[in-house]
Structures are given as structure tokens and as C-alpha cells.
Amino acid sequence: MDNVSTSFVLLGLSEMEGLRYVYCAFSFIVYLFILGMSFMVVFVVMTEPSLHEPMYILICNLVLNGIVGSSSFFPKLLIDLLTSSKNISRDACFIQFTCITICAYFEIGTFTIMAYDRYLAVCHPLRYVTLMTNDMVLKFILGFLAFSVMAVSIGAFLTDQLHFCGTHIQNIFCDKMSLLVLSCTDSTTNKVHGEAVWSVYLSVTVSVIIFSYINILSICLKLSKESRKKAIHTMMTHLLGFSVFIMGVLFVFMRYRLNGIDLPITVHSLFSVIGLVTPPLFNPLIYGIRTKALKVKMIQKLQKCNLLTTFRYNIYSHKCHVKTLLL
Template identity: 55%
Template sequence: MEIEFNTSESFVLLGIEEMERFKYLYCSLLLLLYFFILLCSCTIISVVLLDESLHEPMYTLIASLLLNGIFGSSCVFPKLIADLLLSSKEISRVACFIQRLCVTLFAYNEISTFTIMAHDTYLAVGHPLRYPTLMTNPVALKLILGSLIFNFILMLPSLLLSDRLPLCGSHISNVFCDNPSILFLSCVNDSVSKLYGTIIFVGYLVFMVLLISHSYLRILLTCLKISKDASPASCREFCVSASPLGYLGNVFIKSPHPTQEAAL
């Protein structure tokens, strides 16, 4: 039996169809969530940009993480809200490719930014006296830009490979376009195209998790070392400031970077 390939210029998002029964409720919740993300992120980014005392690597990385969050949410929320209001379930192939590109790039950038933040904290804790020369704001910006370019080059081939696959359907079981959904629609056994993106992403994720784990393991060892010479309260305060939550909280309370505390 000859296989009929899908040659249509659009896809149908089945996830939107499932949300149509309570579409106004979903629209309201999504709109509130989207504006909340924009408001909080833009507020913090503006504070970092306007306050010269915050022009340091730690705050630059936080602003980069929040900016990527705005990018990621903007890839999905505006179109999803518009589709629900207009009862539209279709997305063109070009728009689908762009959305897949943006969503995948957001995921890669999120992982790489957390890795750079962990490395920054490790340098601050492990090398407090050399930290001002090892990690400067220009260095942080170069790491962010370099990781962005690297992530784009790394993920682009998997999207191009999946885009050239012949498809046997046009219905995507999601509310937005993602690469796994496109691969699922493929009706040819092209293991290279199907596995490349998965292998690259899993390998990238494992490598970055190992780097983050290494950084925080070294930080933990430093905390244990400090605990022998400092009071328990000082040790707890130091370790909390070096944690991811403490890292983000420093923006609001302007507490000293762990490098300053480690040097004391």
C-alpha cells in the first residue's frame, strides 16, 4: 500500500480543541500569568539596569535568566491566548518551525544560564580573592552571548533534520509546536533524524547537570570547611546566600555576594 504524505501547509493543534470548553477561563488565567511574568521580570531587569551598584556578574546573570523567561513565555502564551479567543486551531508550517526553534532555544538557554550561575557562585566561594579578576561583568556577558550562539548552533541541525521528514499527519497533540510532536508525525524510519535531537539534548542536559553538581559540591565542601572555624549561624547564612534561592534573593535585599562573605 502506498503511503500518502501530508503536504498541507498547516498543522492542527489538538490541545487547543480540548481547552475550548472553558476557553475564557483559560484565557484569563494565561493572560494573568503572562502579565505576572512580564511585570516581575521587567521590574527586576529594570532595577539591575538602572542601579549601577548592581552591575555585577551575579545580577547580570539573574537579569539574563529572567529575560530568557520572557522570551520563552512569549513564544507560547500570546499565540495560545489568541487561538483560544479566535477558536483557531491551525498553525502554518513556517510559524510552527519558528515556534519550535524558539521553544527549544529557550530550554537550552535556561540550562546554560543555570550552569553559568553555578560556576559564578563556585568561583566566588572557592576563589574569593581572585574572583574580581576571574569573573567580571564583561566576562559574564561574553559567557551569556557565547552560550546563546553555541546553543543555537547545537540545536539547529535537529530542527532542520526533522523539518525535512515526510509527514503522514497534520494533527499535533499539544497547544503549541514542539519538535517531538513533529517527529511523532513522521511516517518514515529515519532513525538519524529522529534520534539526533534526543541524543544531543540528553547529552547536553547530562553534561550541564554534572557541571552544576560539581560546582555546588565544591561549594558544600567549602561550607563544611568554614563551619569548623565559624559560628553555626554564620555558616548557615553563608550557605543560604550561595544557594540558588539565595542567589535570586540578593536582588531584593542587596546582600553581599558569597565572595564578600567568604573573604571575611
């Protein structure tokens, strides 16, 4: 296959062919759950003035990123399973892996801002309102987003310059690693760029996160019992979300390390999917359940919806009853 070939074959979809309707139904339920929970969090944060604070803006940003990442994967998968298609065009392939990789970069950037936000809130409470404003949070978000797009776009451009000697991708979606395996030209520059940027970025962001939470822990030991309990609860919520993301990264890393071993395509696909789907699936749950103010507002919204439905049902029943009496 030369550099101008127009499509690739996703071998992972062949493995799903026998139970494609089962996989399709399961994927649809998971995707629907991600969208439902995530949009609920976003809606509550946007419509509740009391939640227009840095921490909730960051939670909203995190789940929005999950929506984008999962939407780069699930719709194409569902269509492929329904139509028994195994092909993906070259352009669609590059768009898919670029979007997924940007979301991965941006997600750890968001966790870094969240850690720094909590560090300022706990360690510098008197200066917090001036150091971490909504405008400052938006600047941090835009900065990490710009870096993510730039870093990944350079990698995508370098990948686009490669010549490919195969068409078969051992996965159910496009990822950069699978494309590099298909390359029959020297991809050293591409690999060095990707590994160097990711390693430096991960080292810096994780260092900031560790620094923030170590300082938070040291301050918590000096706080009153009630304040310490609240601070640790918030910290553990963020650490839980970050741990889910790191678990996903580890699965992708394991697949990368096992790439030279002759493993079933199902194993390669499983590692990739777990790494991709786990964060957007669990983040809305973690922050929706463990963040008290957000959980309360979500419950109130759901109760209002239920009351509205009940009210409409009662009105409809009353009208039917009146018509029956008139007849």
C-alpha cells in the same frame, strides 16, 4: 499530509473550547505576571549600578530567557482561545518549537554559569574579581547562546526534511516530539541527533553544577557561622531555581515516555505546559525574594513609584481645592 503542507491542527485547543474564556483569562493573568515580575527584575538590575555584577547579570539573563520562552507560547495561545482557532502554519510551528527549545538549552546553560560563578566566589574569593568579570560573564552567555542556537537549528533543519502523514498535534503548541510522531519517513537521524546532543549537553552542564555546589558545601563547613549562613542561602536560592527547571524537564520527559500510551490529549498538554511555564513563572519570584540586594532595590523602586503617585495625587487635589475656593 506531505512535506509541503502549510498547517497543523492543535488538538489540545479543542479540549479547551468549552471553557476557552476561563482558560484565556487565566493564561493572560499568568503571562502578565511573568512579564511584570521579569521586567521589574531586569529594570532594577539595569538601572542600579551596584547590581552591575556577574551574579545579577546572570539573574537578569535568566528572567529575560523566561520572557522569550513564555512569549513564544502565550500570545499565540491567547489569540487562538479568543478566536477559536486551532490551526498553526507550518512556518509558525517550526519557529515556535525552535524558540522554545533554544530557551530550554539556554536556561540550563545559564544555571551552569551561575553555579560556576558561586563556586569561584566561595572557593576562590581572592581571585574572584579577576576570574569572573562582567566581560567574562558576557562571553560565557554568548557562548552558551551560540551553542543552543546551533544545536537546535540543526535539529529543526532535520525535522524540516521529514514528510508528515498527519496534521493533528496532540498539544496546545508545537513541539518537536509531536512532529516526529507525525512523520511517515525515517526520523532516526533526527531522533539520534536530538537525544545525543541533549544527553551530552545535560550531562556536562549538570556535572559542572554538581561539582560546583559540592565544593561550595565543603568550603562552607570551614567558614564562620555568618559567612556559612550567607553562602548556603545563596546556594540554596540557585538550587531552588535549578530544581524548578529540572521539574519542568521531568514533566516533558514523562510526556515523551508516555507518548506510546493512549492517554487523553489534556494529559499530554498538561505535562507540556507545566514544563514550559513553571521556570519563567517561578524564577523571578525566587530570585526577587531570596536575593537580598535585589529585593531591597526592587522594594525601593516600588516605594519611589508609590511616592511619586502620591505626590501627583496631592498636587492634583491641591489644584482642585484652589479652583473650588476661587469659584
